[in-house]
Amino acid sequence: xxxxxxxxxxxxxxxxxxxxxxxxxxxxxxxxxxxxxxxxxxxxxxxxxxxxxxxxxxxxxxxxxxxxxxxxxxxxxxxxxxxxxxxxxxxxxxxxxxxxxxxxxxxxxxxxxxxxxxxxxxxxxxxxxxxxxxxxxxxxxxxxxxxxxxxxxxxxxxxxxxxxxxxxxxxxxxxxxxxxxxxxxxxxxxxxxxxxxxxxxxxxxxxxxxxxxxxxxxxxxxxxxxxxxxxxxxxxxxxxxxxxxxxxxxxxxxxxxxxxxxxxxxxxxxxxxxxxxxxxxxxxxxxxxxxxxxxxxxxxxxxxxxxxxxxxxxxxxxxxxxxxxxxxxxxxxxxxxxxxxxxxxxxxxxxxxxxx
Numbered sequence: 598x599x600x601x602x603x604x605x606x607x608x609x610x611x612x613x614x615x616x617x618x619x620x621x622x623x624x625x626x627x628x629x630x631x632x633x634x635x636x637x638x639x640x641x642x643x644x645x646x647x648x649x650x651x652x653x654x655x656x657x658x659x660x661x662x663x664x665x666x667x668x669x670x671x672x673x674x675x676x677x678x679x680x681x682x683x684x685x686x687x688x689x690x691x692x693x694x695x696x697x698x699x700x701x702x703x704x705x706x707x708x709x710x711x712x713x714x715x716x717x718x719x720x721x722x723x724x725x726x727x728x729x730x731x732x733x734x735x736x737x738x739x740x741x742x743x744x745x746x747x748x749x750x751x752x753x754x755x756x757x758x759x760x761x762x763x764x765x766x767x768x769x770x771x772x773x774x775x776x777x778x779x780x781x782x783x784x785x786x787x788x789x790x791x792x793x794x795x796x797x798x799x800x801x802x803x804x805x806x807x808x809x810x811x812x813x814x815x816x817x818x819x820x821x822x823x824x825x826x827x828x829x830x831x832x833x834x835x836x837x838x839x840x841x842x843x844x845x846x847x848x849x850x851x852x853x854x855x856x857x858x859x860x861x862x863x864x865x866x867x868x869x870x871x872x873x874x875x876x877x878x879x880x881x882x883x884x885x886x887x888x889x890x891x892x893x894x895x896x897x898x899x900x901x902x903x904x905x906x907x908x909x910x911x912x913x914x915x916x917x918x919x920x921x922x923x924x925x926x927x928x929x930x931x932x933x934x935x936x937x938x939x940x941x942x943x944x945x946x947x948x949x950x951x952x953x
Contacts, residue, residue: 608756609670612749616666616681619742620659623692626731626738627655633728634703637716647698647880650801654794654880655735658688661790668786673757676779678750680787685743687887692736694879699732700725774905775913778832781902784895785829791888792821798881824850828899833914835906844903847896851889 604610631652638645662684669677704719711722719725796818824846831840 604670606756608749608752612678612746612753613663613666613670615742615745615749617663619738620663622738623735624656624659626734627652630699630728630731633724633731634699637724638703645702646801647695647702650798650880651695651699653797653801654691655688657794657797658684658691658790662688665786670753674779674783675750675754675757676776677783677786678753680783682743682746682750684787684790685739685746689736689739689743690883691880692739694883696729696732696736698880699728703728771910771913774902774908774910777898777901777905778910778914781832781895781898782829784891784898785825788888788891788895789822789825791884791891792825795881795884795888798884821850828895832899832902835911835914837903837906840899840903840906844896844899847892847899851892851896 604613631648634640634645634648638648640646640649662681665677665681665684668674669681700719703725704717706714706717707719709718709723710720711718711726713720715723717723800815824843827839828843828847830836831843
């Protein structure tokens, strides 16, 4: 029933359906690529670890995006919808990088066809020529769904126009504070994905199970998850001591991530070890930089939200808009909707009345 309530208009169903269909196609393409490579290569070899990493990363990313789309529609959160569009761009970049990195992993004898070198050539009939079309489909589908989703986000922008007004009223200062709060919550969600994504890549591709780095990375998982959950509760319920602890831990995590990222970037490019990361260097470097920037942005927005504590926004945070039947014109008559809310909720609004 909650899912039906979150898909009460055509634009909402179309946005979610576009993302879900695109995710299914991408996961299928990635799985086919993985299967074809696995049939011909030993994926435990460091050279070919980019393939299982590619599969795991995109399955995680697409499932995460579907959840975020549902969550944004449920909460009528336009800021999170925009975040999904930016996330989609990041996926497009990662998919394009994977074409390059997979070729680097599979092709060591360029110019040879299947009769000369079936496994390592890049000519007709080789393994690379068989997986290349499936690799290309992913960025193409991601790009097309991104364009379609932009169109529907524009419609949802007007459709959700009264959500913040319904919660915080017409006060511009309250509206600004609430929007910063929404940005903070959205960043925490994307921080979760970025952390899991970086950790997964390091565990699959880079770190040996016998090293101290592997143990530290595993130990960091519950700590970071508690940090993100604690920061979310603190900013929502305006718990000052918890927010202070969260910001301090966030700053410490940022310092550690900066040190770790710089250390790894040196390892990626220094002559003595760069050969170990030839097929994953671009992906991990890009992902690590994005994760660091996300954490930095979260800390900065967290400080801004902390400054807004005790300014009358707590009640609004604890009664955020959600997709309940009272918001949908499809479950109430026009008269009933006006009686309960004063507006025809769930109907698109013209630009002149949008407050987002």
